[in-house]
Amino acid sequence: MLNGTETSIAMAARQKDSLGCLSNQLHKDLELHTGEFAFYRKCRRHDKTSEVVTPASDRGFLIGVSLTAGHRRQIFSGNRSASHDFEKDSVYIRNFTDDYRADLHGAFDFVLVELSRAFITNTCYERNGTVIDGFASPLGRKDPIFGHLAQVLALTLDSQNEASPLFVEQLGVTISTHLIDKYGTAPARSDKKNPRLSxxxxxxxxxxxxxxxxxxxxxxxxxxxxxxxxxxxxxxxxxxxxxxxxxxxxxxxxxxxxxxxxxxxxxxxxxxxxxxxxxxxxxxxxxxxxxxxxxxxxxxxxxx
Known part of the structure; x- marks a missing residue:
């Protein structure tokens, strides 16, 4: 049986961050919140396998860009799962409305941007009045534009005390604009009624x-x-x-x-x-x- 001190240590070892990663396994863990965006850099150098789990919420969307090659991610959906290999500049998108569970294999180095659903809606309306309900998931697909932006974001996070808030805000706008233009999906037409509350x-x-x-x-x-x-x-x-x-x-x-x-x-x-x-x-x-x-x-x- 664990005593109080051992229990506290065990709980700390299992502590997860807001994205579901085990904090004690990260060699670099940076966050920057400004305006409509939250920016992250998550880096792990060892080859262990760990699990990421986040319950559904209305936080919005998360886009991650891999700064290095060699990472593999097995994503679970119900009783099914699929593995995806990440190269440098590979991208993935998470919709926080969905439960998320994945096994992370090997070292990784990601920069990530979290943006709210309200920001996406307002941006679409202000630009051209279009409506999107999500994004086509480019799991593991390379995107050179996001790759270049990710390098800039990584440098910015590494020296965030020197970064201009306006520059960081504009970087978030640039990333989200490319995300909307390239991966945004219109609401699907279907005869099936969407769920509604009584x-x-x-x-x-x-x-x-x-x-x-x-x-x-x-x-x-x-x-x-x-x-x-x-x-x-x-x-x-x-x-x-x-x-x-x-x-x-x-x-x-x-x-x-x-x-x-x-x-x-x-x-x-x-x-x-x-x-x-x-x-x-x-x-x-x-x-x-x-x-x-x-x-x-x-x-x-x-x-x-």
Missing amino acids: TLHETRAKDMLLAKAEGNVSLGEIADACNLSRSYFIRAFRETTRRTPHQWLLEQRVERARELLAHSDSSLSDIAIACGFSDQSHFTRTFSQLVGTPPGTWRRQTRA
């Missing part, structure tokens, strides 16, 4: 999401309350509301913020916290995206 489940889910600002309820708990799997719930919620749970919740928080901006003298930082945003910067960025003007400007215009 009125009862929709009301229950929205009530629990609104309570999330005051607690730590997870999408898994909401799905369980509706007697649905997490991945089915996320798809059904999006089909019912035309929003992911996260998008819907942000819109409710912004609507609450508008009420406070119009009818109270609270500071922007106090309103940000009262409405469930992590800080004033997050509040200002989200409000500006959804409303079209920063909250301070909107307040002045409303009260003029």
